[in-house]
Amino acid sequence: TWSTRPQRLLKAVQKKATRGDPQSVISAIDNFCRHKEWAMNVGDEKGAILDCVVSEVNPSTALELGTYCGYSTVRIARLLPPETRLITLEFNPDYAVVARQVIAWAGLQDKVELVVGASGDLIPQMKQQFGVKEFDFVFLDHWKDRYLLDIKLLEECGLLRRGTVLLADNVICPGTPEYLEYVRTNPRYESRYFKSHLEYTKVEDGLEKSIFLG
Numbered sequence: 261t262w263s264t265r266p267q268r269l270l271k272a273v274q275k276k277a278t279r280g281d282p283q284s285v286i287s288a289i290d291n292f293c294r295h296k297e298w299a300m301n302v303g304d305e306k307g308a309i310l311d312c313v314v315s316e317v318n319p320s321t322a323l324e325l326g327t328y329c330g331y332s333t334v335r336i337a338r339l340l341p342p343e344t345r346l347i348t349l350e351f352n353p354d355y356a357v358v359a360r361q362v363i364a365w366a367g368l369q370d371k372v373e374l375v376v377g378a379s380g381d382l383i384p385q386m387k388q389q390f391g392v393k394e395f396d397f398v399f400l401d402h403w404k405d406r407y408l409l410d411i412k413l414l415e416e417c418g419l420l421r422r423g424t425v426l427l428a429d430n431v432i433c434p435g436t437p438e439y440l441e442y443v444r445t446n447p448r449y450e451s452r453y454f455k456s457h458l459e460y461t462k463v464e465d466g467l468e469k470s471i472f473l474g
């Protein structure tokens with residue numbers, strides 16, 4: 261039976277990275293995607309911007325929409341202080357199986373709660389089932405036509421507070437026009453574009469950082 265790209269990415273991590281060393285996991289994935297097979301991880305260039313924003317926010321509770329192979333999960337979780345946690349939502353069980361092993365290889369499983377399911381179903385459960393009061397930071401990197409729906413849902417569920425930072429990947433490529441329009445025109449958000457490139461390419465892409473004003 262043929263392996264999938266996420267399974268081949270995981271093999272590269274287990275071969276090249278050191279257990280318990282998140283940076284070596286990040287480097288192994290970036291090398292695999294740059295030299296072997298492109299994959300839709302946020303990558304090293306946009307990843308450095310992600311690192312800066314996460315470090316600046318220093319979130320107690322963070323949410324990631326779209327785990328995929330766990331690359332950005334590792335990038336975020338490695339920066340979180342003890343007793344803080346990252347909840348990451350992934351609806352493809354096969355991707356979740358790979359991501360759990362990538363996160364474990366990095367030694368970050370105690371900081372990360374990977375939940376298998378659709379964001380639209382899981383976000384309304386965050387308070388009751390997952391004991392979340394509110395999120396300090398949200399990274400959006402799932403289906404691009406879900407970004408706007410899901411931040412409206414987060415608003416409705418009272419999961420955003422004054423100062424919550426939303427960081428959205430791929431606002432140029434593949435693009436998230438409705439989301440961009442909303443966060444840039446809605447007075448309840450203060451938005452800023454970080455110009456970068458599509459992971460592992462020279463194509464323009466960028467991250468949109470939006471602060472919820474309450």
Ligand SMILES: CCc1ncnc2c1ncn2[C@@H]1O[C@H](/C=C/CNC(=O)c2cc(-c3ccc(F)cc3)cc(O)c2O)[C@@H](O)[C@H]1O
Nearest residue numbers: 300326328349350351352355377378379401402403433434
């Ligand atoms: C139902 C809501 C919901 N709930 C929970 N999990 C969900 C979900 N909807 C999706 N997922 C999971 O998230 C991941 C999908 C991510 C989607 N990402 C891109 O499409 C993308 C594409 C390019 C690109 C491709 C080709 C090009 F030529 C250029 C650019 C670059 C990028 O950085 C990209 O992120 C998968 O794990 C899904 O299972």
Ligand SMILES: [Mg+2]
Nearest residue numbers: 302401429430
């Ligand atoms: Mg992306």
